[in-house]
Amino acid sequence: MEDRAEAAVGEHVELEYELTREDMRQALKARAKASGRARRMRGFALVGVAAFVGASAVPLAKGEGPDTRSWVIAGLLVVLLFVLQPWLLARQFHRIASRNGACRSRVDDSGVTVSNTGGSSRLNWTAAPHYAETADTFVLLSGDENVSCLTVLPKRGVRAPEDVDAFRTLLDRHIRRL
Template identity: 75%
Template sequence: MEDRAETTAGEYVELEYQLTREDFRQALKARAKASGRVQRTQRFAVMGVALLAGASVVPLAKGEAPDVRSLMMGGLIVVLLFVLQPWLTARQFHKLASRNGAYRARIDDCGVTVSNTGGSNQLNWTAAPHYAETPDTLVLLSGDKNVSCLTVLPKRGVQEPGGVDGARALLDRHIHRL
């Protein structure tokens, strides 16, 4: 039997899954690429680190001792913003989501319905007009400039063979891929 990459009207894809920290890490990374605010913050941090490194290199070029404090502050910014902060944020999202147990999702022509022990949420396509794909997830993203909302759909939760291709086809039909 051949997997189909296209779906026809009236078809749907169902998923059942438990969210993991890695799901959130990938989803937040995809969100960061889509969010102008996150990109501006990262650019600002890189410029700050460059200035701090420059403050240390200039004395070195003059034959003086480098400014160790500036180098340490630059290193701390890199570790906090690019290593520790994404890990802590994914950890916090996972902690909140794991309280709701197993998730079920259904993607169809009307939108996406996600349910768990905490309740059910129906997203129409205008609520999540964009999506991004990571190696392990499909991430629905809100359309506001800060991409304030996201919905994580792990590919491993697809119940049918070819379901990931079907989900991708449904998403491509209704919303824009980033």
């Protein structure tokens, strides 16, 4: 198995897949960890939740009844920002990505080519200088602070299980893992 992985690196790795909502959810989560803007937004959200919790704790410290309105607003903020928003965003990205059906990708020493019924695109390694690995995907990320571009490559799309290791080796050789 090791020999196959090393042999595939010198050549190429091919994938065939259809993106799922879960692929997009994992990719967007990986992107959020790499994006300065997303980290700042999470920080602002946590400060907002803390403010509402703090506002409801003040009456408790004075021996008064809890301010249930602040607790409800804090709870809604948590649900909206940390549960519903990522789910809706992944759903929206999946809807856009799935319009063109199944994808075929080829990863080699010069970069990545992704093709589907809508056309094809070619990324050299400088266009996606970073990647993140999730449980089910490799996510290629642009190098700008906000990580404005991403390419999702599901591991299930490889032709043979040992190709996942070959794929990882190829990525490690050309770009930096986050």
